[in-house]
Amino acid sequence: MHSELEMYLENGARELGIEVDEKNLKLFNIYYNLLVEENKKYNLTSIVDQKHAAIKHFVDSLTCMLVYNFEEKNVADVGSGAGFPGIPLKIMCPEMNIVLTDSVQKKVCFMDRVILELKLKKARVVQFRAEDMGRSGEYRESFDTVVSRAVAPLNVLLEYCIPLLKVGGSFLAMKGPAAGEEIKQSGAALKNTGAEIYELKTINLPVLGDLRNIIIIKKIGPTPGEYPRRAGIPSKKPL
Numbered sequence: 425m426h427s428e429l430e431m432y433l434e435n436g437a438r439e440l441g442i443e444v445d446e447k448n449l450k451l452f453n454i455y456y457n458l459l460v461e462e463n464k465k466y467n468l469t470s471i472v473d474q475k476h477a478a479i480k481h482f483v484d485s486l487t488c489m490l491v492y493n494f495e496e497k498n499v500a501d502v503g504s505g506a507g508f509p510g511i512p513l514k515i516m517c518p519e520m521n522i523v524l525t526d527s528v529q530k531k532v533c534f535m536d537r538v539i540l541e542l543k544l545k546k547a548r549v550v551q552f553r554a555e556d557m558g559r560s561g562e563y564r565e566s567f568d569t570v571v572s573r574a575v576a577p578l579n580v581l582l583e584y585c586i587p588l589l590k591v592g593g594s595f596l597a598m599k600g601p602a603a604g605e606e607i608k609q610s611g612a613a614l615k616n617t618g619a620e621i622y623e624l625k626t627i628n629l630p631v632l633g634d635l636r637n638i639i640i641i642k643k644i645g646p647t648p649g650e651y652p653r654r655a656g657i658p659s660k661k662p663l
């Protein structure tokens with residue numbers, strides 16, 4: 425017998441053309457139970473009922489698979505929080521290498537636990553302010569792909585994420601209905617970080633119908649050394 429979570433996840437993903445097999449349904453179940461348990465200690469997410477967690481967290485994360493092939497890629501999830509979209513993508517694309525990152529220690533500890541319990545290989549969690557990560561020798565211009573959901577307005581997010589990408593890499597910014605407006609505000613941030621908009625993909629979430637946008641951005645040249653600016657500056661004074 426499938427739980428409500430499994431039912432919404434399996435059917436919701438299928439509506440998008442993504443098949444979640446039995447083995448992966450089990451992994452999502454373990455992840456969900458860890459999320460609910462952790463949420464009793466502090467507010468990790470406001471979405472914990474099975475239907476909404478399945479659609480708004482798991483299926484929503486998987487929408488990135490509609491626009492990008494993650495297998496074998498080096499991926500970073502910036503501001504991953506409780507692991508979205510990175511952990512669902514990792515469950516479904518086991519051959520990718522992923523670095524999940526957040527600035528908050530208890531979120532980093534939670535993601536570490538999820539990776540351990542789900543026995544996910546080629547996945548690691550690091551605690552960083554995105555601005556500091558983008559300046560570190562180890563991570564700057566080292567990823568094929570960066571993903572990020574619900575972290576900052578696009579003009580700020582570009583300064584967080586583009587420095588992490590190799591030239592030619594792709595940034596997938598998961599946004600709500602205001603994506604078009606955010607793009608209009610981001611001309612300077614795109615130009616200064618060496619990026620351009622490649623495509624805007626609009627998706628309706630299965631079951632709930634909520635509108636989502638994935639902005640696909642390409643890095644077309646190296647990011648000048650002055651970006652990202654010091655931690656806190658990009659959000660205070662967006663480009």
Ligand SMILES: C[S@@+](CC[C@H](N)C(=O)[O-])C[C@H]1O[C@@H](n2cnc3c(N)ncnc32)[C@H](O)[C@@H]1O
Nearest residue numbers: 503504505508526527528552553554573574575
């Ligand atoms: C609203 S939560 C979204 C979490 C997750 N991406 C999701 O969609 O459920 C925003 C997350 O971004 C992290 N964050 C915000 N600014 C950041 C920064 N400058 N560097 C790293 N993480 C940041 C926060 O700690 C928080 O976990």
